[in-house]
Amino acid sequence: MSLERPDTTDDAAIERSPDELEALLGNLVVKRDDHLNAPGFVIRPDTVQETLSILKEQAGYDHLSLVSAQEYESRYESIYHLKKFDDPTQEVSVVVPADKDDPVSESAEPVFRTADWHEREAYDLIGIEYDDHPDLRRILLPETWQGHPMSMDYDRDRPQIATLPKHANPLQEHYKDSESDTMFLNIGPHHPATHGVLHLKTVLDGEQVVDVEPDIGYLHRCEEQMAQSGTYRHQIMPYPDRWDYISAGLLNEWAYARAAEDLADIEVPEYAQVIRTMGAEMCRIAAHMLALATFALDVNGDFTATFMYAINDRERVQDLLEDLTGQRLMFNYFRLGGVVWDLPEPREEFFSKTRDFLDQLPGSVEEYHDLVTSNEIFQMRTIDTGILPPEVAKNYGATGPVARGSGVDYDLRRDDPYGYYDELDWDVVTEEGCDNFSRLLVRMREVEESAKIIEQCVDLLEDWPEDERNIQANVPRTLRPDDDAEIYRAVEGAKGELGIYIRSDGTDKPARFKIRSPCFSNLQTLPEMANGEYIPDVIAALGSLDIVLGEVDR
Amino acid sequence: MGTAPAQLFPEFLVETFGLPGVLGEVVAALIAAAVVGNIVLAFTGVAGPWAKRKITAAFTDRIAVNRVGPFGLLIIPAAAVQLLAKELIVPEGVDRPTWDIAPVILPASALLGFSVIPMGRLGPINFQLADPEVGFALVFAFASIASVSLVMAGYASNNKYSLLGGLRAVAQNLAYEIPLIVTAMSVVIFAGTLQMSGIVGAQTTTLVTIAGIDIPAWYAFVNPFAFVLFVTANMAEVGRNPFDIPEAPTEIVAGYQTEYSSAYFVLFYLGEFVHIFLGGAILAVTFLGGASGPGPESIGFIWFVVKIWGFFLFTQWARSAMPRVRIDQLIEIGWKGMLVLSFANLVLTAVIVGVIA
Numbered sequence: 001m002s003l004e005r006p007d008t009t010d011d012a013a014i015e016r017s018p019d020e021l022e023a024l025l026g027n028l029v030v031k032r033d034d035h036l037n038a039p040g041f042v043i044r045p046d047t048v049q050e051t052l053s054i055l056k057e058q059a060g061y062d063h064l065s066l067v068s069a070q071e072y073e074s075r076y077e078s079i080y081h082l083k084k085f086d087d088p089t090q091e092v093s094v095v096v097p098a099d100k101d102d103p104v105s106e107s108a109e110p111v112f113r114t115a116d117w118h119e120r121e122a123y124d125l126i127g128i129e130y131d132d133h134p135d136l137r138r139i140l141l142p143e144t145w146q147g148h149p150m151s152m153d154y155d156r157d158r159p160q161i162a163t164l165p166k167h168a169n170p171l172q173e174h175y176k177d178s179e180s181d182t183m184f185l186n187i188g189p190h191h192p193a194t195h196g197v198l199h200l201k202t203v204l205d206g207e208q209v210v211d212v213e214p215d216i217g218y219l220h221r222c223e224e225q226m227a228q229s230g231t232y233r234h235q236i237m238p239y240p241d242r243w244d245y246i247s248a249g250l251l252n253e254w255a256y257a258r259a260a261e262d263l264a265d266i267e268v269p270e271y272a273q274v275i276r277t278m279g280a281e282m283c284r285i286a287a288h289m290l291a292l293a294t295f296a297l298d299v300n301g302d303f304t305a306t307f308m309y310a311i312n313d314r315e316r317v318q319d320l321l322e323d324l325t326g327q328r329l330m331f332n333y334f335r336l337g338g339v340v341w342d343l344p345e346p347r348e349e350f351f352s353k354t355r356d357f358l359d360q361l362p363g364s365v366e367e368y369h370d371l372v373t374s375n376e377i378f379q380m381r382t383i384d385t386g387i388l389p390p391e392v393a394k395n396y397g398a399t400g401p402v403a404r405g406s407g408v409d410y411d412l413r414r415d416d417p418y419g420y421y422d423e424l425d426w427d428v429v430t431e432e433g434c435d436n437f438s439r440l441l442v443r444m445r446e447v448e449e450s451a452k453i454i455e456q457c458v459d460l461l462e463d464w465p466e467d468e469r470n471i472q473a474n475v476p477r478t479l480r481p482d483d484d485a486e487i488y489r490a491v492e493g494a495k496g497e498l499g500i501y502i503r504s505d506g507t508d509k510p511a512r513f514k515i516r517s518p519c520f521s522n523l524q525t526l527p528e529m530a531n532g533e534y535i536p537d538v539i540a541a542l543g544s545l546d547i548v549l550g551e552v553d554r
Numbered sequence: 555m556g557t558a559p560a561q562l563f564p565e566f567l568v569e570t571f572g573l574p575g576v577l578g579e580v581v582a583a584l585i586a587a588a589v590v591g592n593i594v595l596a597f598t599g600v601a602g603p604w605a606k607r608k609i610t611a612a613f614t615d616r617i618a619v620n621r622v623g624p625f626g627l628l629i630i631p632a633a634a635v636q637l638l639a640k641e642l643i644v645p646e647g648v649d650r651p652t653w654d655i656a657p658v659i660l661p662a663s664a665l666l667g668f669s670v671i672p673m674g675r676l677g678p679i680n681f682q683l684a685d686p687e688v689g690f691a692l693v694f695a696f697a698s699i700a701s702v703s704l705v706m707a708g709y710a711s712n713n714k715y716s717l718l719g720g721l722r723a724v725a726q727n728l729a730y731e732i733p734l735i736v737t738a739m740s741v742v743i744f745a746g747t748l749q750m751s752g753i754v755g756a757q758t759t760t761l762v763t764i765a766g767i768d769i770p771a772w773y774a775f776v777n778p779f780a781f782v783l784f785v786t787a788n789m790a791e792v793g794r795n796p797f798d799i800p801e802a803p804t805e806i807v808a809g810y811q812t813e814y815s816s817a818y819f820v821l822f823y824l825g826e827f828v829h830i831f832l833g834g835a836i837l838a839v840t841f842l843g844g845a846s847g848p849g850p851e852s853i854g855f856i857w858f859v860v861k862i863w864g865f866f867l868f869t870q871w872a873r874s875a876m877p878r879v880r881i882d883q884l885i886e887i888g889w890k891g892m893l894v895l896s897f898a899n900l901v902l903t904a905v906i907v908g909v910i911a
Contacts (some may be wrong), residue, residue, distance in 0.1 A: 185714050193804040207718070300877045301795065301804050308614035371875065377796050378877045525799055534716075536805050536880045 015090055024059060025051060036262060036487040037337050038091035045098050049104035049132070052080060052094065056111060060084050061092055064112035064397055066488065068501045068514040069122035071151050076103040076128050079499065080115075081488045081516075085394055085408060086495075088416045093488070098128055107133035109429050111252055114397035117524050125150040125224075140553060142167060143155055152226065182210055189218050189535035193298050193539045196309060197547030200526075209538050212530045219553040227513040232260055232479040234334060236513075241330040241516065243540070244551040247286035247318065248494035250279045250325075253334040255515075258418055258498035259489035261334050263481045270420070271461075271523070272338035277420040278326055278457035279333065282317050282449040285361075287494035288401075288443040289314035289448075291546040295440055296372055298543035299381055299536075306371050316357050323350055337473035343461065361451050365444060373441060382437035386529040386541030390436055396528070397521040400496025401446065407432040412492040424456045436537075439544040478508050488516075495519050495546055512536040515554055519547040532552035563590065586656050586683055587669070593681070594668050597862070598818060598827035604630050605863075613874035634820075642816035649710035656707035656810075657818040658804050660825030663699035667832045672750050674845020674854030681855055682751070689750040690742060693836055694735055697791065701727040704800055707822070708810035719809020722881055723793075723800040729888025730790035730797075733896040737784045740896075740903040741773050741840050754844030766870060774841040780899050781841045788813075790884070792833040794824070794869040798877045799884055834865030 018039035022029050025041060028051050033040040043051050057062040061082040069078045076098040084090050098105045107130035108115035119130045120139040128137055138145060144162035147154050187193075187200040197218035203211040223239055224520070230236045240252035254276060261268060268276075293310035300306065318328055323344045325333035333340055344350050372378055383445030388398070395407040403410055413421040429445040431438035457514040483506035490499030495517030505511035522545050530538040567573065567582035604619070604627065611618030619626025644653075670689040673681035686692060701723050708720015742748060743755040761771040774781040790797040799807045811822050838844060838861035845854030878889070 183714060191807060207722075296877075298804050301798060301802055305614045305874045308616060312615060375877060377879055379884060381880060391908055534880055534882060536802070536878070539805050 004039075007278060014060070018092075018400065020054075021059060021092060025054060028054075033093075033095050036485055037095050037489060038093045040079070040093035040095050040486075042095045042097065045096050045105040046131075048080070048094070048096055048108050049111055052082070052111040055092060055094070055484075059092075060086070061090075062394055063088070064108065064118075065497060066112050066395050066499055066501060066514065066516040067108070067115055067118035067122060067130050068488070068512070069126040070503065070512040071126055071512075073152075075100050076105075076126065078105055078119075078122060078128055079486075079501070080108060080142075081499075085410050086525065088410070088412060088490075091488070092157070093486075100359065103128045104131055105129070107136075109133055112397070113392075114394045114521055114524060124342065126150045135187060139216075140220040142217075150223075160408075171434075181205060187538075188215075193542065195294060195543070195547060198523075198542075198547070198549055200538075200542075202369065202535075204535070207534050209530050209533055209535065212527050212538060213535045214526055216520075216523070216549070216552050219549045221550075221554065224513050225554040226511050227256075227515075231508045231512065232264065232481070233475070233508070236260070236510075237334060237336075238332045238419055241332060242550060242554060244287070244494060244498075244519070245282070245329060245515065246290050246494075247314065247329060247551075248283050248548075249327075249329060249331040250283045250321075250333060251287075251491065251493045252275070252498060253331065254280055254419070255333045255489070255491045255493065255498040255500050256337075257336060259487055259502050260479075260490055262489055263485060263487045263502055263504060264336065264475075264479050266337045266475055267472055268338055269376065269473055271464055271469050272473075273420045274457050274460050274464075274469045275324075275339050275343065276334065277424070278454050278461070279321065279331075279339075280419070281453045281457070282321050282324075284450045285447050286314045286317040286321070288447050289297070289317070291401075291443050292368060292372070292440065292495075295543040295546070298539050306368065309364070309367065312363070312541065314362075320350075320354055320357060323353070329402050335472060335475075336479070337475040338471045340471075342469060344472050346427050347462075350463055351458055354454065358451050358455050358458075362448070367450060368444060373437070373444070379437065380543075381536070382435065382540060383433065384435050385533060385537040386436040386439075387434050388525055388529050392528050393434075393525065396525045398525050399495070399521065400493070400518050401439055401442040402496065402522045402525070404428070404430045405442045405544075406434040412490055412497060416490070418491060420457070421432060421453070424453055426452045426456075436540045436544040439546075441545070480506060480508050482506065485530050490516060493518055495548070495551065496522060517551045517554060519545075519549075519551045520554075523547050523552055560582065560678055562586075562685060564683065566679060575824060579790060583683070588678065590664055590668060590673070590681060590683055594665060594828060594831065595824075597859070598831050599824050600630050600826045601832070602866070603633070603823070605866075609867060609870045610874055637820045638817055640816040642818060643813075645712060645813050647712040648813065649712065652687045652710035653813075654705050654818075656703045656710060657814060657821035657825070659706065660700055661821055662825075663696050663703065664825055665827035665831045666699075667693050667696035668835065669696075670750050671832075671835045671839060672754050672844055673835070674856075674858040675852050676855035677831070677852055679845035681858075684905075685749060686810065687749050688748050690738070690748040690753060690840075693750070693832075693839075697829070697832055697836065698727065698731055700825070703825070704810045708800075711810065711813040713813050715806045715808075715812045717812050719800045719802075721810070722802075722806075723810065725881065725885055726790060726793070726797065726799055726888075729885045730787045730892065733783065733888065733892035734787035734791055735902050736893070736896040737780050737787060738840060740777065740780050740900045743900070743903050743907050744776065750839060750844075754839055754846070757843040758846055770843055770846060772841060772843040772846075777899070778902065780903070783896055783899060785837065785897075786842060788833045788837055789866075789869065789872065790888070792830045792869070794830065795873040796879050797884060798873070798878055799881050802878060812844050830866055830869055831862055834862035838862060839864050 021433050028043050028047050030042045033042050061084055062083045063083040065083050066081040078096045078272045081096040082092045096105050108118055119133055122128050123136055124138040124140050144166050183204045187202050189197045189199040199212040199215035226241055227236050233452055240256050241249035243252050257380050289310045293307045296304055296306035325331040388406050390406045390408050393403050393408055407430055414428050426449045429442050431442050481504035485504045488501040490497045498518055499516030501514040502510045503512040531540040563586040564582040573582050609620045619629040622628040622632050669683045670693050704723035705720045708716045745753045757772050759771045760768045762769050763774055793800055842861050845858040847857030
């Protein structure tokens, strides 16, 4: 079957039991604190780099998926959620408690570059300080913010008013000293190519980029905090639609559904899984179509034929999703234990509409290849620009089409199966080019794979016996997972690995709800791709990352 | 060449209305210039923007303006009122009066170019204002003043995006102006004159007759290679896709235009249209036989207009379908590709003409 991974004979790929890992780490481990998804090792805050190096170098845990931080009554805690790119079902959590009065912990940045932003966020929102971090500043909130909003003693009623002159004004940075010939340029927060409100602090030497630093947080909407004040059963599900709001709603909902279902031990009926799989892949097509459309916009400039054609195709998927869920963007279709309602009646009409769409899709994709990928100017612009080598991509925790465009064969749908994916016949798409062109090509080919999945789902759903159409498992009216249960689960979102970490405290609301946004990690790679390139290549690289600021900032 | 230069528009007015003396000539020249100028402005300022919206919409599966008046035609006065009624924002630190002059230079220089363009006859009137002996050199000179305006705007705006746009405009112009003119020189070698009417006149002969249809000796047919070079360089000259690098909205936010609003923006917008139309006019004169076409000579003006609009359509098609090249790639194409090819074409033409003549 196509879903089997190529064999790896690497030492690092060997699966080790939790006890073997504990033996490997030796006396670094203070105690065990297992999570539902992985063994957890509590270590001292000054041994973070040592522990993570051993796990990375000797045990093959080369993917720092997420750093989640939180405050307890008696301590602060950072958790490093590690996985393997070769097999993401092998997970381990490194738990680092920090002192309540002086929350300092060693930074993991020298071992995993991706920890840079994750730790900055932990510092910003929770208040843990990371020793040896290269640049520990606020990342989501303005630099004038007082206090750390997700810490326990934070006064939410206190107004946070800072006058404009108090802010570090990026316009005042001149770079006019006599030694340098560089020019500082603010790209954004209002710029046609930033796909939302992103601010790139760029230093130029002529037209070439010397340094670029993404400044995020303009669209921070306290999504984690809001999820923490909602009940598991119904109140959280509408929020995921609003992270990656560009029609990837069902994929996001699945991330929460998967984490919460595993936490509360809910079994989802097979029929609902097939519907979920179909809906999720429709969302993926819609999201990738928009990625293609906006990328063409970035490279072509102005409104182009490609943009409108791709939007037209996306519109067809949106119509299908509207029929299925009753909504066009904020679907709110998944429920813990299933989906909210069955396929629309008459079913035949929905099936034939879906098949019509699937039939015309290869023609459309062909047209995009004619218009875009086979155009010499387009190739000239995108091939060998925005290079992201696979090792760098892994180090930054890049996932999704960004990683697959760099030849990293990593797709959670196959490697950590959920839903109905492992029963279906489809392929994981990778490209070896590591450039802007490859990332676009991966998305275009993934559209075709998604179409294959949808087609198989439609076949299954058509023949599903009428009395076995169970869309919803029995779920208690109020969910109260066990006290102090912790879980981290991820799904393959449109942009990559979308994970949710939940800690339960025995109530009907999560005590800590942390989102691992794929765009957040992917955006971190931008400086690697951009330095030394021309401005247009930076714009193209940014477009090829396909970020959604709603998900980056949450 | 063969045909005697036709009577020019001002001369026609002097003769028809019997205007006396130098004063009469001045008045006639002013009237003629006003008429030609308004015809050009009617295309570029009125029909152009509307047609552009409709054409682009047709290319990209949209409908475009259709609510204001029949076929959305009344959008033109509506947009004019809207644009002129907007506040003219003058950013702090702009370098005046450079900043104010720049938007005037662009449309003015392009309009000036039309003074020597032989636009053909409509009835008794021959739409050409002047026909100096160096008309061909003059029109290129006028057309390239445009980049001065872009540099002025880019530099005076006190905006980094505008500055980048201005710099790109210079780099692009240098890289493309030379191949453009060298290619045009090959036409001069063919025609043996720099006078516009002479170049058009040289293209009126029949090249070959295929199945009873006379193919005229338009230089596009005589030397298709030069034609392709010229069209490419012309696209860069007028700054349209794939060479709209000085504007590049997704990269440098419309470049030199970034800080302009209201009437100044209108002037730039208009200037770009006039510039594209002037590019089309130069192309028509140089390679497409000017106003020649089937039918009597007295409807030549209509053919000329068709040719200009044809070039305009071509730019809009390119804009909808083609990606933009990068500035370094453009300069490479200009200096390493086009320049070499255009000189090769020039030498080859000179040799061929020398052998035949």
